Structures are given as C-alpha cells and as structure tokens.
Amino acid sequence: MLLEVTELTKRFGGLIAVNAVSFAVAEREVVSIVGPNGAGKTTLFNVITGLLRPEAGDVRFDGRSTLGVAPHRLATMGMGRTFQNIRLFAHLNALENVMIARTARTRAGVLDALLWRDRAERARTVEQAEALLDWVGVGANRFRMPSELPYGDQRRVEIARALALEPRLLILDEPTAGMVAREAHGVIDLIGRLRDGGMTLLLIEHNMNVVMAASDRIVVINFGERIAEGPPAEIRADPRVIEAYLGVEE
Ligand SMILES: Nc1ncnc2c1ncn2[C@@H]1O[C@H](COP(=O)(O)OP(=O)(O)O)[C@@H](O)[C@H]1O
Numbered sequence: 543m544l545l546e547v548t549e550l551t552k553r554f555g556g557l558i559a560v561n562a563v564s565f566a567v568a569e570r571e572v573v574s575i576v577g578p579n580g581a582g583k584t585t586l587f588n589v590i591t592g593l594l595r596p597e598a599g600d601v602r603f604d605g606r607s608t609l610g611v612a613p614h615r616l617a618t619m620g621m622g623r624t625f626q627n628i629r630l631f632a633h634l635n636a637l638e639n640v641m642i643a644r645t646a647r648t649r650a651g652v653l654d655a656l657l658w659r660d661r662a663e664r665a666r667t668v669e670q671a672e673a674l675l676d677w678v679g680v681g682a683n684r685f686r687m688p689s690e691l692p693y694g695d696q697r698r699v700e701i702a703r704a705l706a707l708e709p710r711l712l713i714l715d716e717p718t719a720g721m722v723a724r725e726a727h728g729v730i731d732l733i734g735r736l737r738d739g740g741m742t743l744l745l746i747e748h749n750m751n752v753v754m755a756a757s758d759r760i761v762v763i764n765f766g767e768r769i770a771e772g773p774p775a776e777i778r779a780d781p782r783v784i785e786a787y788l789g790v791e792e
C-alpha cells in the first residue's frame with residue numbers, strides 16, 4: 543500500500559474530530575473520503591499531510607511513518623496536495639505559481655530560483671510549468687494573476703503546482719468546493735484524466751456525486767468515525783451512508 547492510515551485519532555480539546563480511522567490507498571488507486579460538513583475530512587487530511595499531530599494512530603507513506611515529518615518534506619517525498627481553500631501566491635502569476643513548486647526541494651533551491659543563478663534549471667522549470675499549465679487547460683492564461691482567473695482555473699493552477707513535484711500520491715481536499723456546475727465539471731474531467739494517466743489519488747469530498755464516477759473505493763466518515771467503506775455502487779446503497787447524508791442540509 544502506498545498510503546496506510548491506522549487507527550488515527552485527532553482531538554481538539556474535548557472534541558474528537560477524527561476517531562480511530564483506518565484506510566489504505568494502493569498504487570494507481572483512486573480512493574475518496576466523503577462525509578457531511580464537519581465530519582472530520584479536512585482534519586484527517588491535515589494529519590496525513592503533516593500539518594497536525596494525531597493523538598493516536600499512524601500514517602505510513604511508502605512503508606515509512608510520516609508522523610513528525612514536516613509538510614514540505616512530505617511534498618518532496620512524493621505526497622502532493624491541494625487545499626480546500628485555494629492557496630496560490632497572490633503576487634505571482636499562474637506560471638510563476640507552478641514554477642515555485644520546484645524550489646520547494648531545498649532551501650538553497652529557493653534562493654537559486656529567486657536569483658535565477660542556474661539558467662538551464664530556469665529553462666527546464668519554465669518548460670515544465672508551461673507543459674503542466676497546458677495539460678490542466680490554463681496555458682492561455684499563464685501570465686494572469688490568480689485574482690484574474692475564474693475559480694475553476696485557480697484550482698487547475700493549484701493542481702498543476704502539485705504535479706510539478708511529480709507526486710506519487712495526489713491528495714485533493716474538496717477540489718470542486720465553491721464552484722458553479724460548469725467549473726466543477728471541468729475539474730471533475732481533469733480528475734478523470736489524472737486517474738486515466740495512472741495517478742494515485744486521495745480525494746476528500748463533501749459532494750457524493752463528485753466521487754461516484756471517479757473512485758475505485760469510497761470511505762465514508764461521519765462525526766469523525768469511518769461508517770462505511772466499499773466500491774461506489776455499494777456505498778450509494780448503504781443505509782448508514784444515506785442516513786448520514788439525509789441528516790444534514792445539502
Ligand atoms: N483547529 C480546530 N480547532 C478546533 N476544532 C476544530 C478545528 N478544526 C476543525 N475543528 C472541528 O473538527 C470537526 C471536523 O472539522 P473538519 O475536519 O473541518 O470537517 P470537514 O472537513 O469534514 O468539514 C468540526 O467539528 C470542526 O468544528
């Protein structure tokens with residue numbers, strides 16, 4: 543298994559946001575974590591990606607425990623991600639936002655990149671970033687600032703930036719959050735292309751419809767606990783899942 547989450551528990555004071563959750567993701571598999579708002583999805587994501595320390599349990603990436611490993615180290619180890627609230631550098635254009643990813647590798651790399659000491663490396667970085675932006679469908683807007691881009695394009699840039707580090711696992715936290723239907727469909731298409739290209743994906747979603755077509759397996763959490771796990775058809779018909787979703791306003 544590329545990612546193994548075992549009995550993971552995260553508390554905020556008296557609130558148990560994630561309660562002994564276990565699941566695994568195999569290479570080239572698409573697994574989705576779904577659950578109503580407040581279920582603990584983002585908290586789970588933040589523990590997996592090293593932003594939060596769990597009270598109990600373990601996360602293994604490629605067989606090694608990631609607990610205590612800094613988020614930027616996990617990124618260079620092959621764990622790519624995007625955020626529920628898009629995080630792009632507001633003062634950098636789309637192309638520069640993707641180029642900056644490669645400088646995450648080392649501290650010296652950041653300095654070298656900012657000063658453009660290495661012309662060959664700069665050329666490679668530009669070429670890669672342009673190719674990625676073309677691939678996600680934002681090539682024509684590569685010189686635009688994030689604030690000038692529609693929300694769907696901002697997400698595409700964020701995905702391109704994650705891909706620039708050539709991740710072995712890509713984790714997307716609510717990739718269609720806040721999007722109008724047309725934008726959401728575009729991002730769902732993009733996820734399908736990532737999947738078809740053999741990317742291992744962990745999707746974190748509130749919207750069950752988004753993950754039904756794209757996922758090999760779905761893990762449902764509610765009030766921090768795993769309540770169901772299985773292929774999409776099974777999950778769709780699971781009474782516990784239906785109840786969890788009917789119990790909240792959509
Ligand atoms: N930093 C925090 N401090 C305190 N409580 C938090 C914090 N982050 C999340 N929570 C709480 O943990 C629960 C799960 O939240 P979250 O992981 O954001 O859910 P989801 O992403 O599924 O909507 C919620 O009750 C939320 O209010």
Ligand SMILES: [Mg+2]
Nearest residue numbers: 583584626716
């Ligand atoms: Mg969330």
